[in-house]
Amino acid sequence: MNRSYSRFVQRLGGRGAGAWAIHGRALAARAAGQDVVVMSVGDPEFDTPAVVGNAAATAIAAGDTHYTDMRGREALRSLIAGRHRARTGQSVNADNVVVVPGAQAGLFCASMCLGNPGDDVVTTDPVYTTYEATLRASGANVVTVPLDASRHFRLDVGRLVSAVGDTTRAIFLANPNNPTGTVLAEDDMHAIVDAARRHDAWIVADEVYAEQVFDAPFLHFASLADARDRLVTVSSLSKSHAMTGWRLGWMVVPSDMAAHLENMMLAMLYGMPGFVQAAAFAALNECEADVARMREAYRRRRDLVLARLAGCDAIACVRPDAGMFMLLDVSATGLAGGEFAARLFDEQGVSVLDAAAFGEGGSGYVRISFAGADERLEEGCRRILDFVGSLGSDASRAALR
Numbered sequence: 009m010n011r012s013y014s015r016f017v018q019r020l021g022g023r024g025a026g027a028w029a030i031h032g033r034a035l036a037a038r039a040a041g042q043d044v045v046v047m048s049v050g051d052p053e054f055d056t057p058a059v060v061g062n063a064a065a066t067a068i069a070a071g072d073t074h075y076t077d078m079r080g081r082e083a084l085r086s087l088i089a090g091r092h093r094a095r096t097g098q099s100v101n102a103d104n105v106v107v108v109p110g111a112q113a114g115l116f117c118a119s120m121c122l123g124n125p126g127d128d129v130v131t132t133d134p135v136y137t138t139y140e141a142t143l144r145a146s147g148a149n150v151v152t153v154p155l156d157a158s159r160h161f162r163l164d165v166g167r168l169v170s171a172v173g174d175t176t177r178a179i180f181l182a183n184p185n186n187p188t189g190t191v192l193a194e195d196d197m198h199a200i201v202d203a204a205r206r207h208d209a210w211i212v213a214d215e216v217y218a219e220q221v222f223d224a225p226f227l228h229f230a231s232l233a234d235a236r237d238r239l240v241t242v243s244s245l246s247k248s249h250a251m252t253g254w255r256l257g258w259m260v261v262p263s264d265m266a267a268h269l270e271n272m273m274l275a276m277l278y279g280m281p282g283f284v285q286a287a288a289f290a291a292l293n294e295c296e297a298d299v300a301r302m303r304e305a306y307r308r309r310r311d312l313v314l315a316r317l318a319g320c321d322a323i324a325c326v327r328p329d330a331g332m333f334m335l336l337d338v339s340a341t342g343l344a345g346g347e348f349a350a351r352l353f354d355e356q357g358v359s360v361l362d363a364a365a366f367g368e369g370g371s372g373y374v375r376i377s378f379a380g381a382d383e384r385l386e387e388g389c390r391r392i393l394d395f396v397g398s399l400g401s402d403a404s405r406a407a408l409r
């Protein structure tokens with residue numbers, strides 16, 4: 009048989025899909041009982057708050073295990089809409105909300121709902137690894153705007169504005185960004201909205217780290233009145249509530265787009281599990297203190313990693329404003345990011361990602377996650393320093409260059 013596959017699935021391969029190999033090796037080594045420090049993934053080590061699990065268990069016991077509404081249950085959508093209104097001032101209700109299995113699915117749905125072959129979609133480089141495949145899925149061309157390392161990866165908004173033109177269908181932005189941990193400045197957001205309006209493009213704002221902003225002023229795109237008629241906000245409980253495995257996210261969209269998304273959900277999913285929605289309801293209603301506690305822990309962990317690695321001349325940390333990731337410039341070690349990550353894992357059992365997986369702009373950097381427990385981070389930093397120390401004179405010479 010000629011086992012050929014669709015052009016659609018061919019578009020899903022690429023850099024992002026291969027980036028996780030080292031993480032897979034780390035998980036396998038850990039499962040085999042080896043002493044590895046996993047700093048390659050943004051999965052909170054916190055347990056999901058107990059009230060969330062209890063709500064799911066109660067729902068299961070009550071038989072909430074059947075098909076549900078395509079868009080998500082009205083009560084949950086109203087709760088999400090109310091929370092979004094309170095945070096942004098955007099006047100939305102349950103009709104503007106579609107519940108999806110994680111922000112990742114929300115990004116995919118946005119891509120498929122907005123993009124056509126031949127359109128351009130604009131995003132940054134670096135950006136979260138899945139973006140490339142997700143945006144290409146629709147057949148659109150992905151136009152990337154480099155984030156300049158010399159500006160600590162802060163957006164040069166002029167470059168983004170000049171990348172937006174009449175063929176631009178949408179601008180997809182992770183704000184806060186993964187892997188850089190930066191947040192967009194308000195003036196830059198206004199400039200982005202102006203460019204989107206001029207060229208009649210959508211803005212897709214991925215705000216999964218919005219609850220984990222430490223010390224920078226943060227604004228939702230939905231707070232900008234001019235953005236609202238062309239705005240898709242994507243978010244989830246994964247990071248804020250330590251609920252990555254529950255796969256609960258949402259999209260806040262104009263109501264005509266919600267109707268299209270309902271058709272997509274019908275074709276793809278046939279509704280989110282009722283007990284997961286019950287859990288989400290509890291998470292959004294009862295866990296504000298947990299969210300704040302976890303945010304403070306991430307802030308402390310960011311500062312811990314910065315302090316531990318500060319004395320190492322061969323590594324420069326890019327201080328993140330938000331999220332659970334940090335970029336380390338390892339170019340002074342003389343190793344490329346991929347080589348650094350591979351040797352660090354082989355020699356010290358610490359898994360980090362080659363930041364080139366997030367785009368060309370990540371070359372020379374690795375991304376570490378500070379989602380793990382404090383002791384593991386301490387241990388991970390110790391091993392990173394040992395590893396860099398073991399590179400010996402080569403690294404020292406390179407560091408002096």
Ligand SMILES: Cc1ncc(COP(=O)(O)O)c(C=O)c1O
Nearest residue numbers: 110111112136182186244246257
């Ligand atoms: C920027 C960004 N967007 C989306 C996601 C996906 O999140 P979810 O678990 O809600 O699908 C991630 C996960 O790491 C992320 O970093």
